[in-house]
Each structure stands twice: as structure tokens, then as C-alpha cells.
Amino acid sequence: MTKINLKDVLRTPKGTRDLLPEEVAVWQKIEERAREVAEYYGFRPIRTPHIEHTELFTASLGEASDVVEKQMYSFVTRGHDKLTLRPEGTAPIMRAYMEHGMRAWPQPVMLYYNGSFFRHENPQRGRYRELGQFGFEILGDDSPVADAMIIRMLTLVLEELGIKNFTVHINTLGDKECRGDYKKELVQYLRKKVNYLCKDCKIRLKQNPLRVLDCKDPNCAEIKAGAPQMIEYVCAACKSHFKEVLEFLDELGIPYLLDHALVRGLDYYSRTVFEIFLDEKKPEEKKKKKEEVKTENAEVTEAADAVKPQEKPALNIAIAGGGRYDYLGKMLSSKDIPATGGAFGLDRLTDAARELNINLARKKAPKLFLIQLGSHAKKKSLALAEEFRQANIPLAMSFSRDSIGSQLKIASRLGVGYVVIIGQKEAFDETAIVRNMEAGVQETIPLPRLLSYVKNKLKSK
Numbered sequence: 155m156t157k158i159n160l161k162d163v164l165r166t167p168k169g170t171r172d173l174l175p176e177e178v179a180v181w182q183k184i185e186e187r188a189r190e191v192a193e194y195y196g197f198r199p200i201r202t203p204h205i206e207h208t209e210l211f212t213a214s215l216g217e218a219s220d221v222v223e224k225q226m227y228s229f230v231t232r233g234h235d236k237l238t239l240r241p242e243g244t245a246p247i248m249r250a251y252m253e254h255g256m257r258a259w260p261q262p263v264m265l266y267y268n269g270s271f272f273r274h275e276n277p278q279r280g281r282y283r284e285l286g287q288f289g290f291e292i293l294g295d296d297s298p299v300a301d302a303m304i305i306r307m308l309t310l311v312l313e314e315l316g317i318k319n320f321t322v323h324i325n326t327l328g329d330k331e332c333r334g335d336y337k338k339e340l341v342q343y344l345r346k347k348v349n350y351l352c353k354d355c356k357i358r359l360k361q362n363p364l365r366v367l368d369c370k371d372p373n374c375a376e377i378k379a380g381a382p383q384m385i386e387y388v389c390a391a392c393k394s395h396f397k398e399v400l401e402f403l404d405e406l407g408i409p410y411l412l413d414h415a416l417v418r419g420l421d422y423y424s425r426t427v428f429e430i431f432l433d434e435k436k437p438e439e440k441k442k443k444k445e446e447v448k449t450e451n452a453e454v455t456e457a458a459d460a461v462k463p464q465e466k467p468a469l470n471i472a473i474a475g476g477g478r479y480d481y482l483g484k485m486l487s488s489k490d491i492p493a494t495g496g497a498f499g500l501d502r503l504t505d506a507a508r509e510l511n512i513n514l515a516r517k518k519a520p521k522l523f524l525i526q527l528g529s530h531a532k533k534k535s536l537a538l539a540e541e542f543r544q545a546n547i548p549l550a551m552s553f554s555r556d557s558i559g560s561q562l563k564i565a566s567r568l569g570v571g572y573v574v575i576i577g578q579k580e581a582f583d584e585t586a587i588v589r590n591m592e593a594g595v596q597e598t599i600p601l602p603r604l605l606s607y608v609k610n611k612l613k614s615k
């Protein structure tokens with residue numbers, strides 16, 4: 155019998171850790187809060203297996219991506235299947251969407267997931283080989299509001315946890331119409347500097363030149379600072395999509411930075427990509443920065459110019475990230491399934507919550523339910539929801555394209571006293587209908603007066 159090396163056996167494998175009761179308690183509260191946000195906004199839970207066919211990831215993440223090349227835990231089973239411990243959540247959810255015919259469900263299909271993912275990475279602070287992720291996906295929707303919605307979900311969870319100092323780094327990768335032109339320009343530029351690139355980037359230049367922009371090597375960082383920027387090459391459709399995403403973020407007061415070096419490194423991304431960083435700056439400074447960034451086409455380019463890559467907080471690990479993945483459906487089958495999603499890392503967030511001494515006491519139940527019908531109303535209600543949140547009025551809303559009937563059903567299930575309804579007509583008239591659920595009566599109120607009206611109603615109750 156071979157002797158067991160106790161020194162190794164009595165230790166978790168490299169890059170993994172035990173979560174002790176106190177840590178699990180924080181972790182669970184974060185999950186709970188995220189789940190509440192997800193359910194309020196109409197997302198539904200999904201669980202996929204921890205193992206998937208290896209090809210699901212090689213076909214979708216890209217053979218030349220770091221994840222596929224270096225980080226996957228792949229193995230051959232006793233039954234000779236090639237399987238992989240899931241390194242990320244999006245491809246499995248797209249697989250599930252197809253496998254279960256979710257195209258026949260009312261679109262978009264809005265899902266959230268929560269679980270362990272596995273990547274063979276070099277362990278560092280906040281980064282583990284078994285990592286916890288909580289994610290949101292909207293499948294079957296190509297609109298910019300869906301992208302903004304995903305970012306909203308993630309930032310809302312942070313805000314719910316009392317984390318205020320964060321910035322969304324955002325970029326557009328264009329689509330198949332325009333990314334080719336950009337790649338050509340980039341390759342031409344990089345070829346001239348090839349001798350100064352690191353070893354990895356020399357290979358990337360051949361296999362996946364966009365990934366050079368992702369390199370952390372200081373020499374490469376200098377080169378990429380002078381590289382052509384995607385935003386100058388995107389086609390009109392991609393530009394207007396991006397502009398609209400930024401307009402939503404403006405409306406919601408979400409602080410963001412245009413970061414033209416942000417590429418996310420996976421083949422399935424198109425158009426919007428983003429990462430969220432915790433930062434050291436005071437919230438006031440950030441607000442100012444945001445106001446400077448106008449969303450007129452010309453100014454988008456200008457603002458992108460203004461953001462030097464070195465402004466990205468050093469050593470900072472993104473706490474969340476995601477993007478649009480309109481081509482993933484095509485890569486896995488032949489179907490066009492526009493989709494967008496994002497996730498936050500539970501390990502990093504749990505650490506941050508503990509460091510920041512965040513109060514995780516339970517939130518009050520919602521007193522108000524916001525119903526919006528149609529895209530114009532949706533835009534209005536996102537900003538409105540933020541007003542109510544800042545006024546400390548617990549609010550729930552459904553973002554899905556459900557009918558007014560089913561939305562009212564959710565409202566009564568939540569037991570809210572009042573429902574605010576914004577339809578196309580109300581959005582156009584800048585009004586809202588306030589319905590007293592108990593009495594069954596309703597009144598039309600101009601939007602500027604809505605908050606004070608609702609406040610009074612709730613007070614007199």
C-alpha cells in the first residue's frame with residue numbers, strides 16, 4: 155500500500171478553499187439579495203450540470219481563448235465521453251435554451267443561475283480555481299435595453315449590498331459586419347510593433363489579434379495604448395446600438411467608463427461588453443466624469459479617446475462582467491438567437507462585503523409594484539425605479555414582456571399596496587396610473603409629481 159502524504163491530503167487543492175460558517179453566512183446573504191433582485195425583475199432560475207461535453211466550450215469560447223487553451227478541467231470518462239468541468243455559465247445556458255425548445259417560450263427568456271465554475275488559473279487574491287458565480291441571461295432579445303438591463307441587475311445587487319464605489323468599464327466589439335475591418339487595421343498596426351510584443355501576444359497576433367488588447371504585460375500595454383480603437387470602425391447599426399446602451403446607463407445614473415481595450419477574450423461576444431470594477435474614487439468625482447461623457451456619435455469617439463487604458467485601476471479584479479453574445483446560437487447550431495448576459499463573482503464579492511463591513515440585514519418588503527408596457531415605457535420606468543430606490547421606497551417591477559394581467563398577478567402575490575402603471579400612452583404623456591390595490595381605484599398622475607404623490611399615499615396608510 156502506498157503511503158498517503160498527509161501534508162498534502164490535509165490541505166485543499168491549490169486554488170480552492172473552504173468557506174467556514176461565518177463566510178458561508180455572508181455568501182448566502184449575497185445570494186439571497188441577488189435572487190430577490192432577479193425575481194423582482196422577472197428572471198427565473200435555471201440549473202445546469204457541472205459537467206458538459208468539452209466541445210460545447212471549445213466550439214463557443216474559441217480554440218485560441220485562454221480558457222480553452224489553458225484553463226479547462228477536461229477529462230475522458232469511463233464511458234469514453236470527453237467532458238469538461240464548466241468554466242463559465244453562458245454556453246451551458248444557450249445549450250439548455252436549445253435543448254428544451256425555449257424558442258417556443260414567450261421571448262425574451264430571462265434566466266438567472268448561481269453555482270460553481272472551474273478554471274485552472276494562477277491563484278491570486280479573490281481568484282480561485284473553483285469560483286462561485288451569480289449570473290443573469292436574457293435570450294431572444296437584440297435590443298440595447300436588454301444589455302443595459304443586465305448591467306442594471308449587476309449594479310443593483312452591488313447597491314443592495316451597500317457597495318457604491320464601482321465603475322462599469324464598457325466597450326463595443328462591433329458585429330461580423332464591422333469587426334473584420336477593425337481587425338485588419340489592428341493587425342496592420344501590431345505587425346509594425348511585433349518585435350516589442352510579449353511571447354504570448356506574438357501568437358495572439360496570428361490567432362486572435364483582439365486578445366492583444368487584453369494583455370497585462372507592461373510593454374504590450376504601451377503598444378495597445380496607441381492602437382486603433384474599435385469605436386472608430388463600428389458600422390452605423392453597432393454604433394447606434396452602443397449609443398442607446400450608454401443612454402440607458404445615463405438615465406439610470408450608472409457610472410461608466412468607455413474602455414476601448416476591453417475585449418473579454420471569448421469568441422462569442424459581439425457588440426456590448428463590460429466589466430465592473432470596485433474603485434477607490436469618491437462617488438462625486440465619478441458622477442462628474444459620467445456627465446462629461448455625452449452619447450452623441452462624435453462624442454462617443456472623443457470620450458473613448460479620453461480614456462487612457464492606464465486609468466483602469468491597477469491590480470483590480472473585475473467583480474462582474476459580461477456582454478452580448480448574438481453569435482453563440484449560430485456557433486452551436488444554425489439558429490440566430492440574439493442574447494446578452496453577465497455575472498458577478500461570489501468569491502470576490504463575499505471578500506469585499508467582509509472587508510467593507512457591509513450590513514446584510516434583511517431589506518423591507520416592496521410597497522409598490524411598477525408595471526411598464528412597451529419599450530418607451532420601459533425606458534421611463536427604469537429611471538423612475540431609481541428615483542424610488544433613492545427615496546428609500548422598496549419597489550418591485552417586472553421587466554419581461556408580460557401582459558398587464560400577469561404583472562398585476564405578481565403584484566398581488568407580493569402583497570403591495572399600490573401599483574404604478576406606465577403604458578405607451580402614459581409614457582408619451584409623461585404620466586403614470588397609480589392603482590390602489592385594496593380599494594381597486596386608480597388615478598392618473600403627472601410623472602414629476604409621482605414620487606411625492608406616492609410618498610403621501612404610503613404615509614397615510
Ligand SMILES: [Zn+2]
Pocket residue numbers: 351352353354355366369370371374
Ligand atoms: Zn502581451
Ligand SMILES: [Zn+2]
Pocket residue numbers: 328329330331332333388389390391392393
Ligand atoms: Zn457593426
